[in-house]
Amino acid sequence: MTRIHDMGGRFGDGPVVPDAPDAPVFATDWHAQALAVTLACGALGQWNIDISRHARERLSPQDYTGFSYYEIWISALTGLLVERGVLTLDDLRGQGDDRSHPLASRMLKADAVTAMLAKGGPADRESEIAPKFSPGQAVRCRHPGDSCLVDGGHTRLPAYAAGACGYVLRLHGTHVLPDSNAHDLGEAPEPLYAVRFAASELWANPENADDQVIIDLWQSYLEPL
Template sequence: MSRVHDIGGRFGDGPVLPEGQDAPVFAADWHARALAVTLACGSLGQWNIDTSRHARERLSPKDYTRFSYYEKWISALADLLVEKGVLTVADLTGVDAPEAKHPLADRCLRADQVQGVLASGGPADRTGGPASLFQPGQKVRTRHPGGNAMVAGGHTRLPAYATGAVGVIERLHGTHVLPDSAAHGLGEAPEPLYAVRFAASELWAQPEHPRDEVVLDLWQSYLSAEDT
């Protein structure tokens, strides 16, 4: 079954129209606050980036299709805060005022820490894990059907439009955390991550520009060797 958020490459949604260079970074002031509070809450250490992405994917189809970008962010954040026990629904609605210092208060991201935290990022490369099975120049086929092979309806970084497609390994990025596992608290399960090149004609039956190519970063468990 398809997932509501997995609409990349779908026919009929119209062209992607990038904003001009003079466009503001945030279209509204609250967009900046939504980004800031999401990053600050991530510093509490109660979830990882893949958990956060999956929270946005799990919004109801009705909400997902009508919410703007940052409405998705702030709504998914509210869900995570309650699910992880950081806050209650009453906390979010302001019904009950906190009577004591929150257990996670010491993890608060202070203003003077923001620049350093953002600069350091959250590296997902790891050592160990299974050996790489593919080499640059080798043909591979993506898993079909796609989706998360570990959790029904779970998070994955294999887009629906690329399932069952044949591509060519461009490079090995090293070993990285597997989102399909990390998003669901099943451990990092690191495995090799590859840049895979696909012809547009391999991904779509009637591509507008057949000679275009798309490069996707895909984990080893998404791939199998393609006989030539």
């Protein structure tokens, strides 16, 4: 079954309608608040970006398709807060106690936000795994494209690329493997490549057959041709 969040190239979901050039960054105030709360909770250090992405992917299909963008963020965030023991259901209901929280010292304050955002979260790491592929080499994405580490787990290999053939454009170095990092299995860094695909290789009826699509793919997603 296609993962509900893996919508790239899928028919039947309607057109992508870009915002107008003069549209505000946030459509409503609570969207900005949702982003702020998500950043503040992430600063507590109880999960990583891959865990948070997988939390959104694990929402029920009804919720994922019915929620707006920031509703997905907030719903997944509340689930993470409870799963990781940061808050309880009573806390979320406003029925918790007023004792100081053990993570209070890690609170993200307003004057630290700019520096935190500027720092980002680099995912490049040292690794003993040597690159198998070089620029120009033909490769095929593994098929099926599901996680090889956790049944039904997180992966950054798009469903539309599973089994597709392309050419390595460049090596990005070694980076944290999301498939492992999303499940508390360690960072497991491995080589990451930019791989070039013809649009006609990915989709049966591309709008422009001569288009090319560049996808960043980890070494374990690929096999040589």
